[in-house]
Amino acid sequence: MRRRLLSLLPSLGLAALLSPGAQAQPAFPDHPITMIVAYAAGGGTDTAARTLARSMEKGLGQTVVVVNRPGAAGEIGWAELARSKPDGYTIGFINTPTIVTVPIERQARFQLEDFVPIANIVDDPGGIWVLPDSPWRSLKELVEAAKKEPGTIGYGTTGIGSDDHLAMLALERQTGARFLHIPFAGSSQVRTALFSKNLPVAVVNMGEGIADARQGLVRPLAQLGTRRWEATPDVPTAREQGFDVVEGSMRGVAAPAGVPQPVLERLAKAVHGAVDDPDFRQMATQQSLPLRFLGPDAFKTELLALREHYAKLWAMHPWKE
Incomplete structure (x- = not known):
């Protein structure tokens, strides 16, 4: 009986390896990635996104397709990003202050918590x-x-x-x-x-x-x-x-909340590598992009601080027309 059990082990092991649950998952990414831009083509966000996408492709080994979803001060595009499957195959550019001000001023179809920051690229x-x-x-x-x-x-x-x-x-x-x-x-x-x-x-x-x-x-x-x-x-x-007016826009990359940590790290590495790429930096200089790279944690800290700042501003001076 013992001899028979031992003889079955190789075939049992092979069956386990061939079972669907035991098969290794394909490495991320194994097909093209979509990057949502919540503003119209030809603007500063669109330019930065397309420049970054080309450089990200080198590190990811996959195409990054930029799609424009403009309207409602960014809400249309960001709502689509928030609803996307959190598998890393849909990412998007997010802009301050509107990524935090839109949910402050109205019942928006997204909240800041619907996203996980990947990296900031521009501070304009x-x-x-x-x-x-x-x-x-x-x-x-x-x-x-x-x-x-x-x-x-x-x-x-x-x-x-x-x-x-x-x-x-x-x-x-x-x-x-x-x-x-x-x-x-x-x-x-x-x-x-x-x-x-x-x-x-x-x-x-x-x-x-x-x-x-x-x-x-x-x-x-x-x-x-x-x-x-x-x-x-x-x-x-x-x-x-003589006028104390200071405003600007950070532009970075985020994914829907819930993206697996290894996928998030892969995307963050690809963005960081793209920003360090000499070709990207040359294009950024030609396009006059004011670069300011922040990793996931630092970008998140900035976003939370901005939300607090604009929530206080809204309480004093509501800007909705």
Whole structure:
């Protein structure tokens, strides 16, 4: 009997190895990854996402397909990302402040807890832009004009609760001026409206407007960082001009909550490798992307701090129109 049991062991072992539950899972990733961008094609987020996706493909060995889902200040794209299967095959770009402000201002279809941060890539200061022939040569002149004709000078942003919108609301509170807010689905549409003279003022991030400025298509009145961005050393900050307005947008990568830890680590490694890739850095320089890499934990800490900050701001000065 003992001899018979021993003779069965090899076949039993083989059967166990061949059983579906015992078979090794395929290495991640074994098919293309989708990257959701919650803003329109051609804007700063879209540009950063497509540049990063190309470099991530080197480390992952799979295609990263960027899909645009613009609208509702990012809510459409982020709601889709939040509902996606948490297997690592759907990731997305998330933007501050709207990733935290949208759920503060309304009953949104996502919460910050619906995502797990992978890495931050860009930290882009805000900017206020006009056409080269605009009568306003400084932020002070723009404010004085808005005071004389309240509610008539329109400015375009990437949506209610965006950094662009919050910056102009802060400017209004400090000065008593009143502007006319016109939200768009992305910075590319804001810029187009400015070029076509359907808008007198565009409020988009510095990294989104600098290429137009270098071509002589627009003129910056102010940048909204705490200090001058090194790529635009001749553009004064709002603070330098007497207005305490500081806003900007971080842009990073996240996945739906519940992604397995090994998959999350694989994605984080791929993003970090992409950011360190000389080809990516060269493209980022050409595109004037203000890079600021943060790993998963540091990115999460920043997001939580921003949510606390904007929750307090909402309690004092609700921005919903």
